[in-house]
Structure formats: structure tokens, C-alpha cells
Amino acid sequence: MAEQVGYSQKVMEHFMNPHNVGAIENPDGYGKVGNPVCGDIMEIFIKVKDDVIEDVRFRTFGCGSAIATSSMVTDMARGKTLEEAMAITRDDVATELDGLPPKKMHCSNLAADALHAAIEDYRGKQKKE
Template sequence: MYTEKVIDHFLNPRNVGIIPDADGIGQYGDPSCGDFLRVYIKVKDGRLVDVKFLIQGCPAAIATSSIMTELAIGKTIDEALKITDDDILEAIGVLPEEKTHCSNLGAGALHLAIEDYLENRKDN
């Protein structure tokens, strides 16, 4: 049902955890009914130098969140905002049709974390 890459990212997710002094935090999904993702970002000189996540979800949600962090780290703010659900799906490979919606969590939470970072910068 899942490819080796999906299984690898599910069993060995990259960048799981919290950034205590995160520059931005984004949440996407609904914890009361299933998949829920929280993304933390650290920004230095306009680039995402660290991206971590915590997730409640299925294997596909965990795997797509893991691959999202790999796509985002090192990107400029503008580049990271251009990461789409399709980019995440392309990077992770084939998912069962009923699981493709899981990629929506990663891009959505990442974009919200960046928006949070940009809003926090305006307040300073």
C-alpha cells in the first residue's frame, strides 16, 4: 500500500520536535477529529534554518510532514511560501488516493508558521 520512501519517513520521521524559541508556529487540522499538525520554524538571515513538527495522524500524514521539513529547511521565506501540496506529494512519491489529502497538512501548517513569523516581525 505504501512505498518504501513513505514507510521510511513514517518509521524514521525527520525533524520531529519543538523549537522552544521558534520564530513562527503554525497549526493545521483538527485535533478533535483526526490529523493535526503543528510546525515550528527558526529563521536566520531570511532563511528557514530549522523546521520541526509535532503531529497527530496516520502514517501518510507523518511521512508527508517529515518530507515537508526536508523541503523547507534552507529555503528563503519566499521559496518556502511557494511549497505546495503537490510539491510534497512529488517529493514523497506515490500515496494511495485516499491519503493524498495528508500533504495538505504540511504546506498549510508551514505557510501559517511563516505568516506567524512575519506578523511577529511587524510587532517588534
């Protein structure tokens, strides 16, 4: 019997109609992470004003889960302070999507990691100035 990967309705919605797709010209922060096992690559771009994520966009090359988690994490991060956004975990992303199949959990890890990398990039730039 063939194994079926069960996606929630929310995962399907974010996969079919992802939010916040694209790049930001001259972003305040940029994060890029990849998973060599599945080949997924995620890029997250942020614009920050007064310690708040004013705009956030993503480019993801990967499976449906990778696209859905990128879309969800950008929705979750928009309007949050940097500290609040750094607190978003891989489990938070999966929970917001009403769960991910166990085989696809690594995808949600990437979305949170890419967001955190973008914030760390932004903070690093602030220290240099």
C-alpha cells in the same frame, strides 16, 4: 476483496524514521493545522535567520501519511528562503514522497498548510516589532 492502501518506499521510510521531530523552544514561527475529518493535527516550528529557514521541526498526531508528509515538508523547507518555502505545495510534498494514495492526499495538504502557517506567524511577528 479488501482494498489495500499502497504506500511508496519513501512514505514508509519517513513514517518509520521521521526527520525533524520535536518542538523548537521560542520558535520564530509556529503553525498548527488540523483535519477534523480524520483527526490529524500538525504543528510546525521554524527558526529564521536572514530570511532563511535555519531550523524546522514538527509534532504530528495522525496517520502514517500525516507523519511522512510532515517529515518530508520539513526536509524540503530547511535551508530555503521564506519565499521558496511558501511556494512548496501539497503536490510538491506528495511528489517528493513518490506519491500518496488518493485517500491520503488530504494529509499532504496539511503539511504544506502548517509550514505556510508558521511562515505567516513569523511574518506577522516581524510587522509588530
